Amino acid sequence: MTKYINTLFTLIGTAILFTACQKLEDRPLELVTEEFLWDSKDSLGTNAGYFLNSIYADLPTGYNRIGGNVLDAATDDAVPTEDGTTIASFTNGGYSAISNADNSWQSNYASIRKCNLFVQNFNKVHFKKDPTIFIQGQYWRAENRFLRAIFYYELAKRYGGVPLLGDKVLSLDDDLKLPRNSFDECINYIASECDAIKDSLRADPVPASDYGRITKAVALTLKAKALLLAASPLNNPSNDIARWRRAKNAAADVIRLGVFSLEPSFSNVFLTRKNSEVILAYQRNVTTDLETNNAPIGYVSGSTTSRGRTSPTQELVDAFTTIKGLPITADIKSASNLTGYDAANPYANRDPRLDKTVFYNGLPWLSRGVETFDGGRDRPGGSVIQTKTGYYMRKFLGELASSTAYSNQTHNFPIFRYADVLLMFAEAKNEVDGPGAATDSVYNFVRDIRRRAGIQAGSGQNTYGLTAGMSVADMRNTIRNERRVEMAFEEQRFWDIRRWKIAESIYNKPLHGIRITKAGNVLNYKVEQLNTPFQFFAPRMYRYAIPYSEVVKNTNLTQNEGY
Structure with missing residues (x-):
């Protein structure tokens, strides 16, 4: 690790995400050192907190x-x-291993490195013996692990299996020719990280001052997203129902929290900073x-x-x-x-x-x-x-x-929201159990979303456009179309049509x-x-191509099919 932390180039600018009223720059930025960041005498962990905020700034921004x-x-x-x-x-x-307009390999690994720097150094900070400060440190550790997990998710949905680094901060003295882990290993790692940290995170709902922070519901939603990706046809060619069941159960865990609900106004989901539906948004x-x-x-x-x-x-x-x-x-x-x-x-x-x-x-x-x-x-x-x-x-x-x-x-990009969770559950349950009776949760969750949208209820066997006795295939197509219109322009369709193959x-x-x-x-x-x-x-x-510059440097990094 270098004496001066190169990854701090965004630190001051991005710290405003959660600490708009505080200032870190009490010395020239180029002189911010390891000792300053992980100062054992910083009993509130202020500087380490700024570093964590700079990692938050690497979350998907969308627009x-x-x-x-x-x-x-x-x-x-x-x-x-x-x-x-x-x-x-x-x-x-036109995209290839040499040219990709959404090439996020380097940026996500840079973010993962920052997460590992946090893991490696955070214990150097000696918090004062105060229960509130202690629990804050617990939150920060768990938030950092979540951020690392979501960066791996962003890699896995683009590239498939990628190298998993664990907690290691690689240096030039290390063997950098790491092979790719399998896609399933990456998904299981993401899911296990979410399970490990879920009870160490803030409980939902959080006060306004903590809005945008990682909570238990956020971790559970990432797990559900990752498992649904693994269950989908692109990554589940044999249609292993056990994979769909894992995804269904993970989405159910979010629903069972009983904290989130569909915002009554569709527009308010995107125009209010805090509402009942958004589970995680990039704060702008x-x-x-x-x-x-x-x-x-x-x-x-x-x-x-x-x-x-x-x-x-x-x-x-x-x-x-x-x-x-x-x-x-x-x-x-x-x-x-x-x-x-x-x-x-x-x-x-x-x-x-x-x-x-x-x-x-x-x-x-x-x-x-x-x-x-x-x-x-x-x-x-x-x-x-x-x-x-x-x-x-x-x-x-x-x-x-x-x-x-x-x-x-207010234009906060919605990374996770409750309507998506309901549709994920409906999609997975339909594959596991079929749509079931007209009163089944698959029907009910789709109806809930359509009711909020303002669709007329109708009567008899046709309510909110859903007919009793739908086949698995008919319900599958209905859910896919519902995702399309409900989640339009939220960076869902691009990945959905790929995971559905x-x-x-x-x-x-x-x-x-x-x-x-x-x-x-x-x-x-x-x-x-x-x-x-x-x-x-x-x-x-x-799948995206592994960048050519990475494959040339690392002969153990096998390229994706066709590139």
Whole structure:
């Protein structure tokens, strides 16, 4: 270990995550040493706490993180509005061992190294003999182990099996040619770490001052996510039901805590810092960056013009059911069904989440309706960068329909939330036991999410769009579609279509948008195919390539198939 800790380059800036009112820089930053960080006389562990906060800052941040684009712009849910973006490499077959727009190998191992530095040095700090300070130290140790586990999870879902380092901080004197552990070994390590620390973490719910800290529910949710990944077809080709059962039981452990619930308002999940649904979120300052990056291009707030970076596809819009919870192809408007889908008025009588997820023509925003018809202010044509699909991303943005300018909003990226846990449980239980009776938890959890969304209850054998007696396959498809619309733009679809091993069928077909022409007061809607390349080479692209620079350095680091 070097005399001066190189990993501290983010320490001061990121410490504001949890300690906005405190200051560490009482000496030049380049002189922050090991002795200063792990000072045995620092009886409150203040400096060590700052170091831990810098590790928190490495959690997944989500929004517009890949060349200014959201990860869902590399799925069938959206395309990047601008041409030539780095994220397009995921949809044109262009990523490789040399070039990857989401290359997180180095960053996650750098974070794991920081976690191991914390493990190696934290015992040097002699806390004063105070029960409150002692329990804080216990929390910090457990939080650090969780952070290390989630960094391994981020690696495993991208690369499969990766080298597990344990608590070791490698130096140049060590044998650095480490082989990969198997995928199952990585998942079992993550699950066992979560089990080991769950009772040493803060109990839920936490006070506002601790919001964003790792809690018992956070650890249990990571375990469930990891086990569901291991149970899914990509990693469970023999469909071992025992794997699905482990995932189901892990999700049930989160539910049985009885602490979290669906937030009554879908929008509030993303616009309030603390609510009943978010289990873990990346804590950000209040900003207007999501609005300026993603709102339709025709809107100006002050001197800032919105960029409209994300263009949702017609495929995503069509995935939203009618208000009765039925697919739009199965609920067509007629003289006897006035609340069915109407191609001439396609956004009426739809799942209310559509209005909170996608900007479509006519949706109110900054005191006027969105204009994505040809020649409209948000689709003017010409050389201006504008929507490719007739849509823009609405999710996460503030409730600003009647405002005249952007104002700072809470934009904490949701890493884990309770709706995801319910859907994970339903998915796993459906594979283990089938959907069961119409009163079974698989049905009930999907109904709960649809009820919160504003879907009509219906009556008889069809409630919230779910019919009694559904087959395993029908319920599986229903749950997958529910995940798609409920979790849109939350970095779920990209990984879901890979773990379900359906990416090759999803990617290797054209995507579509809407073309709207206006004649007087009459709007005409026409679905049109996009020119955006969209292809997926299986089985190679189900995993990322280990970076070429790492494979060259380490001859024991075997490359993934096809690279």
